[in-house]
Amino acid sequence: MKKFLKNNYLVIIIFIICIFLGYFYLFGEFKSTYLNSDDINNAFEMMCQSDEMKTSKECQDYFINGPYEDAERDVLFIFYYLLDSSPLRILSFTMSFLISLVSLKKISTIFNNGQTKLYLTREKYSVFIKKTLLNSLKYIFLFPIIFIILYLGCLWLGKGNFDVSYLIDSSASMIPYQYASLGPWFIVLFTYSLIINVIIYILLGLISLRIVNNYYVSIIISYILFLVMAISGEIFGELIFYECFNIDIHNYLNFIGIFEFSDIPNYYLYTGIRILIIFILTGIIYLLYRNKEKLINYTEKKWEILK
Amino acid sequence: MILKINGLVKNFKNESVLNDINYEFVSGNIYGILGRNGSGKSVLLKIISGLYKQDQGKVLFDEINYNDSNDFPKDVGISIEDPSFLNDLTGFDNLELLASIQNKIGKDDINKILDIVNLTEEKDKKYKKYSLGMKQKLSLAQAFMENPKVILLDEPFNGIDRISVDKIKNYLINLKKKDVLIIITTHIKDDIAGLCDVLLELEDGKIKNYEGSKE
Ligand SMILES: Nc1ncnc2c1ncn2[C@@H]1O[C@H](COP(=O)(O)OP(=O)(O)OP(=O)(O)O)[C@@H](O)[C@H]1O
Ligand SMILES: [Mg+2]
Numbered sequence: 001m002k003k004f005l006k007n008n009y010l011v012i013i014i015f016i017i018c019i020f021l022g023y024f025y026l027f028g029e030f031k032s033t034y035l036n037s038d039d040i041n042n043a044f045e046m047m048c049q050s051d052e053m054k055t056s057k058e059c060q061d062y063f064i065n066g067p068y069e070d071a072e073r074d075v076l077f078i079f080y081y082l083l084d085s086s087p088l089r090i091l092s093f094t095m096s097f098l099i100s101l102v103s104l105k106k107i108s109t110i111f112n113n114g115q116t117k118l119y120l121t122r123e124k125y126s127v128f129i130k131k132t133l134l135n136s137l138k139y140i141f142l143f144p145i146i147f148i149i150l151y152l153g154c155l156w157l158g159k160g161n162f163d164v165s166y167l168i169d170s171s172a173s174m175i176p177y178q179y180a181s182l183g184p185w186f187i188v189l190f191t192y193s194l195i196i197n198v199i200i201y202i203l204l205g206l207i208s209l210r211i212v213n214n215y216y217v218s219i220i221i222s223y224i225l226f227l228v229m230a231i232s233g234e235i236f237g238e239l240i241f242y243e244c245f246n247i248d249i250h251n252y253l254n255f256i257g258i259f260e261f262s263d264i265p266n267y268y269l270y271t272g273i274r275i276l277i278i279f280i281l282t283g284i285i286y287l288l289y290r291n292k293e294k295l296i297n298y299t300e301k302k303w304e305i306l307k
Numbered sequence: 308m309i310l311k312i313n314g315l316v317k318n319f320k321n322e323s324v325l326n327d328i329n330y331e332f333v334s335g336n337i338y339g340i341l342g343r344n345g346s347g348k349s350v351l352l353k354i355i356s357g358l359y360k361q362d363q364g365k366v367l368f369d370e371i372n373y374n375d376s377n378d379f380p381k382d383v384g385i386s387i388e389d390p391s392f393l394n395d396l397t398g399f400d401n402l403e404l405l406a407s408i409q410n411k412i413g414k415d416d417i418n419k420i421l422d423i424v425n426l427t428e429e430k431d432k433k434y435k436k437y438s439l440g441m442k443q444k445l446s447l448a449q450a451f452m453e454n455p456k457v458i459l460l461d462e463p464f465n466g467i468d469r470i471s472v473d474k475i476k477n478y479l480i481n482l483k484k485k486d487v488l489i490i491i492t493t494h495i496k497d498d499i500a501g502l503c504d505v506l507l508e509l510e511d512g513k514i515k516n517y518e519g520s521k522e
Contacts, residue, residue: 114391118449121356121385122408125377292377293359300389 010102011142018088018143022150025086026078026157034073034081075158076186079151080175083259088150093256095143096226099198100205100219103136107206108215116299125292133206133289140198144191151187179261189267196274197258201226203281210288213298229277230255249273308334308369308456308488310355315364317350324350326512328364334456334488337479339503341496341517346509348492349388352459355490356385368457384455386446386463394435398426398445401434402452411453420452423478425471440466447475457488464498476502 005012048059083089091098110116110132119128162183179186201222208221237250251263252270264270289295315328324347332338342348353359355366357379366374373380392401402417421430424444429437437445443466450458458479464472479489479502491499492509499506506517 109393113394114389115393117358117387118392118405119408120358121379121383122405122453124379292357296353296358 007106010105011139014098014102015142015146018091018146019149021087022082022146023153025088026082026150026153030078030081030086031157034078072161073158074161074164075151075154075184076162076164076175076180078154078158079187082150082154089259091143092258092260095198095258096201096204097219097223099139099142099201100208100222102142103139103202104205104209104215104218104222107132107136108209108213108218111209111213111299112215114300117296120292120296129289129295133285136202136206137199139202140195143198144194147194148187148191175261176263176265178265179267193267193271193274194258196271196278197255199278200229200255200274200281203278203285204229206285207281207288210285210298213301226255308486309367310457310488310490311365311367311370312355313365313367315351315354315366316362317347317354317359318362323512325354325361328512328514330507330514332488332490335483335486336504337483337489337491337502339499339506339517340490340492340509340514341494341506342492342509343494346494347512348494348509349461351509352385352387352461352490352492356380356383356387356459358387380457382454382456383459384450384453384457385459386450386461388461392434392442392445395433397431397433398437398441398448399430401445402449405449406452409453416454417448417452420448423451423474424448425474438466440468440471443467444471451478455487458482458490460489460491462493463491464493 044059047053048056048063053059110119116128164180164183179189182189204225205218205222208218208225211221212218233253233255234250237253241247241249241253249269251260252266252273254260310332312328312330312332315325316323317325328351340348340351350359354361354374357366357373357377360374365372366380368380368383371380392398393404396404399417399421402421403414406412406417418427418430421427424447426441426444426448429441432441434442434445443463447460447463450460463475467475483489483504491503493499496506507514508517
């Protein structure tokens with residue numbers, strides 16, 4: 001148990017902070033702004049106490065109709081406010097960083113102190129490298145689990161209501177009808193696309209770990225790679241596809257707004273592009289890690305820059 | 308067991324380190340390879356153990372070539388220069404972690420080896436608190452622990468005290484009698500004098516018999 005805590009403290013901290021921030025938002029700010037009518041009722045009570053206001057039209061209406069009832073919102077409306085307005089919205093561009101932070105730690109320790117050589121006199125290179133690199137993939141599920149737990153909070157607040165007509169009328173820009181109409185199944189789609197994005201972050205981390213053999217610097221490099229990918233996405237989307245070919249897939253190449261489904265009617269294209277990127281990154285990783293002697297050389301020298 | 312090295316060549320960028328090495332090592336012997344700094348002793352051992360790849364030539368363990376397929380030679384214990392283990396684990400835990408890869412030995416075997424290299428007292432200390440000599444002893448322990456048939460030792464006695472060195476040498480002589488093949492490199496001849504059956508010299512990228520060894 002103690003060992004588990006020690007080895008996974010970063011994961012645990014990220015997990016607790018995200019869950020805390022999410023629930024704090026849902027049952028605090030969101031509930032009081034969008035669901036509770038206490039504030040508005042209190043305001044009326046105060047206002048209508050004075051004699052001169054009592055006879056005003058607003059107060060008369062208020063007295064006749066009684067206090068406002070609590071509003072009801074559907075689960076997806078709530079979930080989307082969580083993604084769009086809570087502090088967790090910054091995850092759309094910090095998740096890459098956090099994923100590198102947790103997924104590179106163990107591999108970096110192995111690469112960084114010549115431990116590699118001791119392993120490689122006991123197991124085949126291909127086995128060693130697969131095992132080591134695949135170890136980072138176990139962090140795929142960190143954020144999906146966090147969001148599923150937060151989704152349960154939304155289910156509770158929305159009382160399991162998936163009648164999305166209000167969501168579609170009120171904020172058409174956030175989530176297109178075809179996704180909203182999935183109802184409870186939307187979370188499956190959301191989780192799936194989240195996992196795909198996280199895999200990309202992990203692969204970027206593995207590439208940067210082979211560029212510089214230092215935990216902290218490789219996290220920074222992996223974030224730079226992420227930004228490069230995001231900017232390239234913009235350039236491809238805006239300049240090449242739109243300006244040259246008049247194809248508007250700009251929103252599909254938006255790697256920073258991972259919570260926005262607003263302008264991506266074609267889900268297959270969205271995931272297809274990302275799966276293609278995963279294949280390309282995997283190919284790059286294969287090339288970078290293919291050579292046993294080069295990797296050993298790399299691990300023998302701290303701060304070695306790619307050779 | 309015969310370890311045959313055939314026409315081994317290794318170059319780094321613009322530097323030729325090993326240049327046509329030919330030799331047959333036979334089990335039941337202790338070989339000492341002498342050579343000045345930078346003569347290529349460590350590179351030779353790394354190639355034999357499959358960590359580096361030769362540019363030409365072959366390394367054959369009883370006619371089996373592990374090197375070409377990125378494989379590692381089986382039943383070979385290796386202590387290479389600058390040993391490095393995980394800082395936050397104890398010496399014992401580090402050995403246990405390595406042993407868990409092949410799962411050939413248990414806790415008792417590890418303790419036995421720790422005793423042989425005189426590290427029992429410090430086995431529960433964190434590796435980062437180890438002195439140079441203790442680190443070297445741990446490196447030897449991991450090379451010995453899995454009952455290898457071939458043992459490759461790169462400057463094995465660096466920083467180790469006399470009493471421990473004598474104990475380890477006795478252990479090596481015992482292993483030799485059990486038909487283990489042992490190859491030791493060093494740049495200090497006195498380190499291995501009296502221990503080795505055959506003294507070799509690595510010079511200009513070639514292996515030859517040490518001039519003084521026939522006296
Ligand atoms: N990974 C490497 N990349 C480039 N050159 C290397 C590499 N490893 C060794 N060399 C070069 O090969 C030569 C032989 O190195 P090696 O470490 O084998 O020497 P050595 O005989 O073990 O020396 P020492 O007694 O100092 O340990 C040196 O000139 C070294 O610079
Ligand atoms: Mg050396």
